[in-house]
Amino acid sequence: MGLGTAGNRARIDCRVLPDGRRIRNAQFRYSGAMHSNTIPTEAAQQPFRRVLKRICLVLVLAPLILPAVSVPPAAFAEGAVETVVTDPAPEGTAEDAVEDTAEDAVIGRILVDGSGRVGEPLTARLDGWEPQPASEAIEWRVGGVPRGTGASYIPVGDDLGASVVATLVTADGTAVESAPMGIVEGVLRNGAVSIRGAAQVGKQLTAVPTGFAEQAATPSYRWKRNGVAIAGAVAATYSIVAADRGTKLSVEVVGTRDGYAPTRAALAATATVAAGVLSAQTLKVSGTFTVGKTLTAVPGTWTPGTARSYQWKRDGKAIAGATRSTYRLVGADGGKRVSVTVTGKLAGYTTVVRHSSSKTVLRTLAPTTPKITGTVRVGSTVKVSAGSWKPGPVALRYQWLRNGSAITGATRASYKITSADAGTKLTVRATGAKRGYEAASRTSGAKAVPRVMRASTPGISGSALVGKTLTAKRGTWTSGVSFSYQWYRDGAAISRATGATYRIQSADAGRRISVKVTGKRSGYAAESRTSAKTAVVRRPAPPTRANPFANGECPAWAPIKGNASSMIYHKPGGAYYSRTRAEACFATEAAAQRAGYRASKR
DSSP states (O other): OEEEETTTEEEEEETTTTTTEEEEEEEEEESSSSOBBBOOOHHHHHHHHHHHHHHHTOOOOOOOOOOOOOSSEEEEEEEEEEEOOOOOOOTSSGGGGGOOOOOOOOOEEEEEOOOBTTOOOOEEESSSSSSOOOOOGGEEEEEEEEEEEEEEEOOOOTTTTSEEEEEETTTOOOEEEOOEEEOOOOOOOOEEEESSOOOOOEEEEEEEEEEEGGGEEEEEEEEEEEEEEEETOOOOOOOOOOOGGTSSSEEEEEETTTEEEEEOOOOOEEOOBBOOOOOOOOOOOEEBTTTTTTEEEOOOOOOTEEEEEEEETTEEEOOOOOOSSSOOOOGGGGGGEEEEEEEEHHHTEEEEEEEEEEEEBBEOBBBOOOEEEESSSSEEEEEEEEOOOSSOEEEEEEEEEEETEOOOOSSSSSHHHHHTTTTTTEEEEEEEOOOEEEEEEEEOEEEEOOBBOOOOOOOEESBBBTOOOEEEOOOOOTTTTTEEEEEEEEEOOOTTTTTEEEOGGGOOOOOOOOEEEEEEOOOBOOEEEEOOOOOOOBBOOOOOOOOTTTTTTOOOOOOEEETTTTTTETTSSTTTTTOOOOEEEEESSSHHHHHOOOOOOO
């Protein structure tokens, strides 16, 4: 460090060795009386030393080696010292020693005002500067990292524990820093909390904090029972349990934010927790109120965890042992009113009792399954046999059904089968009713109603002569039908005459023949049709013509010989009879003549 004068000016030159490279060049001016060739006294040099110290402190690059201090003879009187920042002169020039400036600048201090707490502003104050620099030139650094510029800076949570420094760099590159300030935790304002909800077992309480959100603080919760923390109860809401009954609940809210000391809200407390009220729906009973049937209690939805017990009652009095949710009605219940009571219990809640409505229990009839009697086919009438119902008397009503569906209007004890029933199954349902008893119904077994077959009256072909064959002619029937036959003699069945043809026997002479044709097919009603009778059966007339024997002779009953080549017949005893070889034989001359023959002349 060198100290020299030029008039009443002195130059300060701070260098960094060993290469002698100049880092900064500064001048100071002493205002006051000066005496040439006079070295200032120690007291007079103190202002200068302070200025030199301030200027050289900013040199942080390396240890400083200061050259000898030379002060030309001069006389100094008391006065004031100003620090003036100038542009550095080029190295190696004469201006290094003495530099006149048009305007002199004084470097002052940077002071930082503020608490150093997170969230509270810090303000840089420039002290002793001439001229005063613009505040926008101030740069704030936290832990050496730039954070912003300007006259103020608000520390954030990430700055906690670090140091903040305000820095101002002059036009010639001179950096002036404030004293470092440590950043400490910020302070949050205390919030408040209230509790919303009823202090009753089963209800939910909600902590409502205020004064936290506007400070960007995150609230955390802890619920307490008579001042003791409840394990796990750390949410904004709390569902009151049985253990809370008769106690006082409170909630503590703590607000936290990075870089800030936690803040607490005033503790809020409830009134003494009352017993809860069980939620219970209307009790109902499902099932049929008839002896032998089972009833079921339907309690509906209750508060979860509720233990329920049941008691069935007969005319308002408890039925021994009937303490389950179901009950099978017995004979003793017949004609009585049965109901059920359910009692719900849950720790921390008041006990709740619900009663169902009562209903009279009906006795049961002893029914009999009905039967269908009569021929089941289209056009016929069938009847129902209801049997015996007990205890009598029992009023019965009927409903006929086709394939299980009620037939409109068919509600009598008899029913005439119609064509609509063909191919279906017919049943009848009998329903019995008696006062004080449950109505009972029974349905008969099903009867298949066959379809109607198309059939024709048969005819007979053939001659009604003994020895002739008659043939049955069926006519037109439904396709797929199989047939059977029975021949009759004057209406009486002829034994073993069951074919489609019949050869007339001698016993049939003088009688009339007929035939009955029966057709059958699955799903159809069998049909039978009988033909008209034939004419009276006659025996055939004796034969009048016969064939000759091989020897040319005729049989005794037809002795007349006919000669076909001459168309002449010969009678026995005629002249040529014995010599004629017969080609046709006739019983009478009339037969021969009918055949076109003439008598021999001899």
